Amino acid sequence: MTRALLDLKPTLRLALRDGAYLRPLLADDVTMAYVDGLNDPEVHRYMEAPRKQRQTLEGVRAYVADNAADAGAILFGLYAGGTLRGTVRLHDVESGPGTATVGIALFDRGVWSQGLGSAALAAVVRFATGELGLTRLEAGIIAANKGSIQAFEKTGFRRTSDKPPDPELGPVGLWVLEAAATR
Numbered sequence: 762m763t764r765a766l767l768d769l770k771p772t773l774r775l776a777l778r779d780g781a782y783l784r785p786l787l788a789d790d791v792t793m794a795y796v797d798g799l800n801d802p803e804v805h806r807y808m809e810a811p812r813k814q815r816q817t818l819e820g821v822r823a824y825v826a827d828n829a830a831d832a833g834a835i836l837f838g839l840y841a842g843g844t845l846r847g848t849v850r851l852h853d854v855e856s857g858p859g860t861a862t863v864g865i866a867l868f869d870r871g872v873w874s875q876g877l878g879s880a881a882l883a884a885v886v887r888f889a890t891g892e893l894g895l896t897r898l899e900a901g902i903i904a905a906n907k908g909s910i911q912a913f914e915k916t917g918f919r920r921t922s923d924k925p926p927d928p929e930l931g932p933v934g935l936w937v938l939e940a941a942a943t944r
Contacts, residue, residue, distance in 0.1 A: 851888075
C-alpha cells in the first residue's frame with residue numbers, strides 16, 4: 762500500500778452511533794482492561810494468538826505499534842462511552858488488486874450483542890471501499906463463532922468457501938464482501 766494510508770492514520774476518525782467511534786490505535790492507548798479482555802477465555806475463544814499465549818501489556822503495545830507503523834494495515838480502536846471496547850483490524854491492504862483482510866475483536870463483553878460490532882464493521886467497510894477504493898474484503902471466521910458470522914453477514918459479507926480447519930475449533934469459512942470501486 763502506498764504511504765497515503767500511513768498519512769491518513771493520524772487524523773482518521775469514523776463516527777458510529779450514540780457517540781461511539783473508531784480511530785487508529787497507538788501503543789499508549791493500550792490499557793490493562795484491553796489486555797485482561799484479550800486474556801478472558803470467552804473473549805479469545807476464537808482468536809488464534811491470544812488463545813495460545815497469555816497476553817501482556819508490553820506484547821499488546823508492541824502489536825499495536827507494529828500496526829501503527831504498517832503501511833498496509835490499520836488497527837482501529839472501538840470507543841464507546843469514551844472507553845476502548847474492542848478493535849477492528851484492516852490489514853494486508855493492497856491497492857493494486859483492491860483487496861484487504863478484516864477482523865474484529867470486542868474484548869469488553871459488556872458491549873456484546875448490542876450491534877456495536879456490526880456498526881464498527883460497517884464503518885470500516887465504508888472507509889475501505891469509499892476512501893481506499895478497495896473492491897474485495899475477506900475474513901476467515903471459525904464456524905462456531907456465531908456472533909462474528911452474524912456481524913459479517915449483516916455488513917454484506919457472504920461465505921464463499923472453506924479455509925483449512927482450526928485444529929482445536931474445527932471448520933473455518935472464508936467470508937467475502939465484493940464491492941464496486943467507488944473512487
